[in-house]
Amino acid sequence: MSSTSPTTTIRPEDRETASPAPGTVLVLGATGKSGRRVADRLDALGLPVRRGSRSGAGAARFDWDDETTWAPALAGVHAVYVAYAPDLAVPGAPETVTRFAALARGAGVRRLVLLSGRGETEAQRAEASVADVFPARVVVRCAFFDQNFSESFLLDPVREGTLALPVSDVAEPFVDLEDVAAVAVAALTDDAHAGQVYELTGPRLLTFADAVAEIAAASGHDVAYVPITMDEFTGGLAEAGLPDDVVDLMRYLFAEVLDGRGAHLTDGVRRALDREPRDFGEFAVREATVWSVGARGAAGER
Numbered sequence: 001m002s003s004t005s006p007t008t009t010i011r012p013e014d015r016e017t018a019s020p021a022p023g024t025v026l027v028l029g030a031t032g033k034s035g036r037r038v039a040d041r042l043d044a045l046g047l048p049v050r051r052g053s054r055s056g057a058g059a060a061r062f063d064w065d066d067e068t069t070w071a072p073a074l075a076g077v078h079a080v081y082v083a084y085a086p087d088l089a090v091p092g093a094p095e096t097v098t099r100f101a102a103l104a105r106g107a108g109v110r111r112l113v114l115l116s117g118r119g120e121t122e123a124q125r126a127e128a129s130v131a132d133v134f135p136a137r138v139v140v141r142c143a144f145f146d147q148n149f150s151e152s153f154l155l156d157p158v159r160e161g162t163l164a165l166p167v168s169d170v171a172e173p174f175v176d177l178e179d180v181a182a183v184a185v186a187a188l189t190d191d192a193h194a195g196q197v198y199e200l201t202g203p204r205l206l207t208f209a210d211a212v213a214e215i216a217a218a219s220g221h222d223v224a225y226v227p228i229t230m231d232e233f234t235g236g237l238a239e240a241g242l243p244d245d246v247v248d249l250m251r252y253l254f255a256e257v258l259d260g261r262g263a264h265l266t267d268g269v270r271r272a273l274d275r276e277p278r279d280f281g282e283f284a285v286r287e288a289t290v291w292s293v294g295a296r297g298a299a300g301e302r
């Protein structure tokens with residue numbers, strides 16, 4: 001998996017959605033794709049932020065697998081952003097985030113925003129059980145992130161010129177993490193969002209082939225999309241040395257979540273922010289250098 005240092009783009013209208021929170025905001029997964037953006041936006045608003053992760057420099061130590069780290073991270077916290085790792089769909093995740101939410105409520109936390117995934121049964125179970133212990137929680141239930149192509153497991157294959165996945169003509173309304181972070185910050189800083197479930201998609205349905213074509217057009221980098229079978233896909237992941245649980249998670253994601261059940265647009269960004277979501281084409285232009293600079297053989301340098 002590659003890691004990059006992407007640009008955070010905060011629009012003036014995003015700032016206007018946030019009213020000051022009267023206390024520290026704990027951001028979990030703060031070194032990750034969504035958490036980093038949420039924490040940077042809160043910083044830009046001048047709000048006190050505690051970045052929680054196992055390893056981030058200057059972060060509060062927080063480990064989902066070590067419950068002794070939870071209470072110290074929550075001390076004096078007013079609001080918390082919860083991005084569970086690796087995925088709310090893994091066994092035991094709903095129980096773990098629910099225990100954390102109960103602890104947060106008991107510690108006096110007023111606002112909790114839970115990052116979730118569309119079409120994932122286990123994630124929706126986590127949303128419900130977190131609501132039982134923290135009724136004011138806000139869910140940001142997201143489509144497949146645009147940034148999976150620029151900061152995550154799809155980056156290296158795109159740079160190398162061929163993206164091969166076990167999906168043919170299924171369309172997905174890829175969502176920009178800048179929109180996800182803007183919605184999360186609005187919910188972390190304003191009680192008007194309490195109890196809401198925001199289902200977040202981009203404004204257009206695209207197949208993976210469409211997405212790759214837009215990346216090629218924006219970056220000038222020659223990249224092809226090749227549909228493959230599930231066995232070819234998981235066999236390749238195993239050959240590349242990925243652990244069994246990651247291979248299982250990928251199989252689940254591509255066999256069940258990306259089976260067409262999410263092939264419709266939702267109005268979550270508009271409901272939360274009173275504006276339209278960012279388009280995939282805007283993302284591709286913004287991040288064009290990720291794929292074009294040093295492409296072909298330079299994967300992982302950035």
Ligand SMILES: NC(=O)c1ccc[n+]([C@@H]2O[C@H](COP(=O)([O-])OP(=O)(O)OC[C@H]3O[C@@H](n4cnc5c(N)ncnc54)[C@H](OP(=O)(O)O)[C@@H]3O)[C@@H](O)[C@H]2O)c1
Nearest residue numbers: 029031032033034053054055063064084085087117144145
């Ligand atoms: N990718 C998608 O398209 C998509 C769509 C919808 C929902 N989601 C959800 O997004 C969530 C992941 O969020 P993300 O993409 O923003 O994160 P990410 O980029 O995958 O990064 C993971 C973050 O979690 C931290 N982390 C990893 N293991 C941890 C542990 N045991 N305890 C505490 N922190 C840990 C990492 O930091 P350290 O390594 O420093 O601890 C890092 O900050 C998942 O729950 C997934 O279901 C993803």
